[in-house]
Amino acid sequence: MKSLQANDFELFGLPQQFALDRAQLDDLWKTLQREAHPDRFAAQGAAAQRVAMQWSVRINEAYQRLKDPLKRAAYLCELRGVPVQAESNTAMPPAFLMQQMEWRETLEDTEAVGALEDLADEVAAERKRVQQLLGNLLDGAGDAQAAVGQVRALMFIERFAAEVDAKLEKIL
Amino acid sequence: MALLQISEPGQSLDPHQRRIAVGIDLGTTHSLVAAVRHGVSECLPDGDGHVILPSVVRYLPGQGRQIGMDAQANSAQDPANTIASVKRFMGRGLKDIAHPEKLPYRFVDQPGMLGIETVQGTKSPVEVSAEILATLRYRAEDSFNDDLYGAVITVPAYFDDAQRQGTKDAAQRAGINVLRLINEPTAAAIAYGLDNAAEGIYAVFDLGGGTFDISILRLTRGVFEVMATGGDSALGGDDYDRALADWALAQVPGIQAETAEDKTRLKTAARTAKESLTASTSTTLSVELSSGKLCVQVDRTDFETTTASLTQRCLSAVRKALRDADLSKDDVKGVVMVGGSTRMPQVQRAVGDFFGQEPLNNLNPDEVVALGAAIQANQLAGNDSAGDLLLLDVIPLSLGIETMGGLVERIVPRNQTIPTAMAQDFTTYQDGQTALALHVVQGERDLVQDCRSLARFTLRGIPPMAAGAARIRVTFTVDADGLLQVSAKEQLSGVEARIDVKPSYGLSDDQIASMLQDSFATAQEDMQARALVEARVDADRMLLATRSALQADGHLLSSSERSAIDQLMDALRQAIATQTDAKALEDQTLALAKGTEAFAAERMNQSIQKALAGQSIQNV
Numbered sequence: 001m002k003s004l005q006a007n008d009f010e011l012f013g014l015p016q017q018f019a020l021d022r023a024q025l026d027d028l029w030k031t032l033q034r035e036a037h038p039d040r041f042a043a044q045g046a047a048a049q050r051v052a053m054q055w056s057v058r059i060n061e062a063y064q065r066l067k068d069p070l071k072r073a074a075y076l077c078e079l080r081g082v083p084v085q086a087e088s089n090t091a092m093p094p095a096f097l098m099q100q101m102e103w104r105e106t107l108e109d110t111e112a113v114g115a116l117e118d119l120a121d122e123v124a125a126e127r128k129r130v131q132q133l134l135g136n137l138l139d140g141a142g143d144a145q146a147a148v149g150q151v152r153a154l155m156f157i158e159r160f161a162a163e164v165d166a167k168l169e170k171i172l
Numbered sequence: 173m174a175l176l177q178i179s180e181p182g183q184s185l186d187p188h189q190r191r192i193a194v195g196i197d198l199g200t201t202h203s204l205v206a207a208v209r210h211g212v213s214e215c216l217p218d219g220d221g222h223v224i225l226p227s228v229v230r231y232l233p234g235q236g237r238q239i240g241m242d243a244q245a246n247s248a249q250d251p252a253n254t255i256a257s258v259k260r261f262m263g264r265g266l267k268d269i270a271h272p273e274k275l276p277y278r279f280v281d282q283p284g285m286l287g288i289e290t291v292q293g294t295k296s297p298v299e300v301s302a303e304i305l306a307t308l309r310y311r312a313e314d315s316f317n318d319d320l321y322g323a324v325i326t327v328p329a330y331f332d333d334a335q336r337q338g339t340k341d342a343a344q345r346a347g348i349n350v351l352r353l354i355n356e357p358t359a360a361a362i363a364y365g366l367d368n369a370a371e372g373i374y375a376v377f378d379l380g381g382g383t384f385d386i387s388i389l390r391l392t393r394g395v396f397e398v399m400a401t402g403g404d405s406a407l408g409g410d411d412y413d414r415a416l417a418d419w420a421l422a423q424v425p426g427i428q429a430e431t432a433e434d435k436t437r438l439k440t441a442a443r444t445a446k447e448s449l450t451a452s453t454s455t456t457l458s459v460e461l462s463s464g465k466l467c468v469q470v471d472r473t474d475f476e477t478t479t480a481s482l483t484q485r486c487l488s489a490v491r492k493a494l495r496d497a498d499l500s501k502d503d504v505k506g507v508v509m510v511g512g513s514t515r516m517p518q519v520q521r522a523v524g525d526f527f528g529q530e531p532l533n534n535l536n537p538d539e540v541v542a543l544g545a546a547i548q549a550n551q552l553a554g555n556d557s558a559g560d561l562l563l564l565d566v567i568p569l570s571l572g573i574e575t576m577g578g579l580v581e582r583i584v585p586r587n588q589t590i591p592t593a594m595a596q597d598f599t600t601y602q603d604g605q606t607a608l609a610l611h612v613v614q615g616e617r618d619l620v621q622d623c624r625s626l627a628r629f630t631l632r633g634i635p636p637m638a639a640g641a642a643r644i645r646v647t648f649t650v651d652a653d654g655l656l657q658v659s660a661k662e663q664l665s666g667v668e669a670r671i672d673v674k675p676s677y678g679l680s681d682d683q684i685a686s687m688l689q690d691s692f693a694t695a696q697e698d699m700q701a702r703a704l705v706e707a708r709v710d711a712d713r714m715l716l717a718t719r720s721a722l723q724a725d726g727h728l729l730s731s732s733e734r735s736a737i738d739q740l741m742d743a744l745r746q747a748i749a750t751q752t753d754a755k756a757l758e759d760q761t762l763a764l765a766k767g768t769e770a771f772a773a774e775r776m777n778q779s780i781q782k783a784l785a786g787q788s789i790q791n792v
């Protein structure tokens with residue numbers, strides 16, 4: 001039975017895994033919204049509207065989480081009993097921190113658009129690598145514990161990518 | 173033998189009855205109302221056959237007011253009491269108005285939204301807009317000789333929460349049930365049937381009398397997303413008139429337009445010349461001025477050369493919007509033209525050349541927004557069962573909370589699909605702190621002072637704890653119209669506070685009291701009668717909705733659940749027939765709403781289930 005308490009994957013009728021077909025997710029989202037959006041009940045009473053609003057909000061919430069690889073991975077870890085706890089656990093491997101420091105120095109010292117774009121490309125490649133690794137850990141090995149470490153790494157990478165974009169935007 | 177039922181107008185409860193639903197374009201310079209009749213969306217004319225209602229309200233000494241053409245005709249002799257372009261003031265404070273000293277109004281600086289001092293006292297932009305909306309409502313009701321069920325009202329895509337809320341409040345004040353607020357460019361796209369087209373990116377080019385808006389929309393299977401908006405709030409057809417008038421004066425040395433009356437006449441003549449140049453390549457601008465007669469032949473090329481810089485300004489704004497959306501002009505699949513000023517051939521040509529394709533222009537550019545809103549209204553009212561259009565809007569500006577040091581903590585990021593609810597945890601910063609002040613802001617900047625302040629409220633009664641121990645969850649709920657509700661709850665104690673974010677209209681308690689007094693003084697019986705009619709309409713609506721729900725899904729109910737609902741329906745029917753107290757009737761309607769809530773939830777479960785079942789079959 002579908003209910004508002006179903007988890008995101010159940011709500012969308014998708015297997016509980018990291019791998020996901022974005023086009024299929026978008027289709028499912030629109031199909032669900034077609035059923036639940038308050039506009040469909042505009043001609044009915046306030047009670048129907050309120051219930052529709054709850055469902056519509058819930059569907060959008062699940063969609064936002066499922067479509068974002070980082071949020072999806074963190075959510076899967078939580079469903080498998082290993083919450084990420086990003087605020088309380090910030091310990092990262094030394095090699096990873098070294099790379100972060102190098103990136104930050106490059107970002108601070110670089111004003112040229114070309115060099116910043118190179119840095120953005122490098123960060124994007126690293127992001128893709130970690131996402132693939134997350135797929136292997138969550139769907140292949142089923143190792144949520146190891147996946148949590150990579151989720152944290154991905155959080156660092158995404159925050160840094162946003163800073164690179166912000167600097168590029170300012171220069172352009 | 174079956175008897176034919178004859179019911180009085182407005183009293184019919186036939187579930188197949190058409191509901192009167194209209195689309196309203198509440199514009200800066202003029203407003204329109206449209207409805208779908210015989211499957212075609214069309215604008216409704218007033219008694220004199222005019223479709224366009226100038227957005228002008230004049231307050232007369234005493235009680236009366238003039239709205240539309242009459243008000244516009246008298247604006248020159250009574251500028252301070254004749255309010256035009258009120259849309260520019262909606263949801264705005266005095267500090268937001270660029271040059272208040274250049275406008276003929278006596279502004280009242282009030283927190284939240286400014287007021288305008290008139291011969292009938294201080295009027296808020298919401299009240300003035302309500303006058304325009306009520307005029308359109310009466311026009312619709314006269315056209316159909318029936319009560320209005322509801323309306324879809326359009327707003328610019330860039331309108332923030334305060335401006336949207338103000339528009340919705342104005343509609344409610346005009347006695348209009350708002351089915352939905354939709355974005356103007358989205359409405360224009362619907363009018364052109366783009367929702368039936370394949371997926372793609374569309375530009376909506378809206379050049380009105382005084383404003384220029386460009387919007388970039390992305391359509392995917394009936395989902396409309398605003399990707400970027402831009403424009404120039406001080407660029408429109410009036411600037412083309414002025415440029416032509418200046419050019420004509422320069423052709424004849426010795427003639428000037430110095431008096432206010434001369435200026436008005438010259439501008440009107442320039443406007444007429446501009447309009448005739450749309451169809452013909454040459455015309456004569458002729459006007460009697462106090463320093464002599466001005467009579468100049470104007471070729472279309474003269475006009476186009478004189479106004480080329482204005483057209484260029486439009487295109488610069490288009491380029492910027494495309495940059496904001498991270499798109500090139502080749503990504504744009506179609507261009508929709510909106511606003512009377514897009515009739516000018518040079519504008520058509522400039523847009524066509526820029527995008528490398530002919531713009532969509534076969535609908536009347538003045539009417540296209542209202543026409544699209546009417547199509548959406550017809551569907552929302554349930555008249556168009558085949559209608560399959562779903563507008564999933566996004567929120568135009570981020571919403572957040574002020575944190576320490578005047579910084580903004582973003583809670584709902586812009587472009588999030590709505591409706592949505594998002595929460596964030598905060599904590600206290602002092603030992604023993606028992607209250608937390610929350611300041612809700614909207615905007616993209618990091619500092620509170622650069623964002624728009626929406627509301628302030630306080631969560632009180634937090635049990636004294638060490639600093640940082642309390643867990644206060646602040647939840648933002650944004651409904652399908654983009655309107656915000658904020659609630660705060662301390663997780664350990666369960667203490668809660670919430671607020672519907674409404675711009676305060678800055679009325680002092682005295683003003684509110686005197687407004688109430690006024691409204692009591694003016695025929696209290698009328699008001700009661702009106703409240704009763706409205707309560708009856710609501711009750712009918714609720715009965716109708718329940719009946720069609722029972723018809724569709726009555727099998728979901730056990731016999732005892734069914735009889736409980738039947739009893740509530742009987743009681744409400746009884747109340748409609750006999751009850752003369754509006755409040756009692758409202759309570760009865762509410763009882764039926766409460767009694768069917770579980771049923772509504774169950775129906776929703778079933779339909780979601782069905783949707784997913786259908787989907788998995790498709791995917792096999």
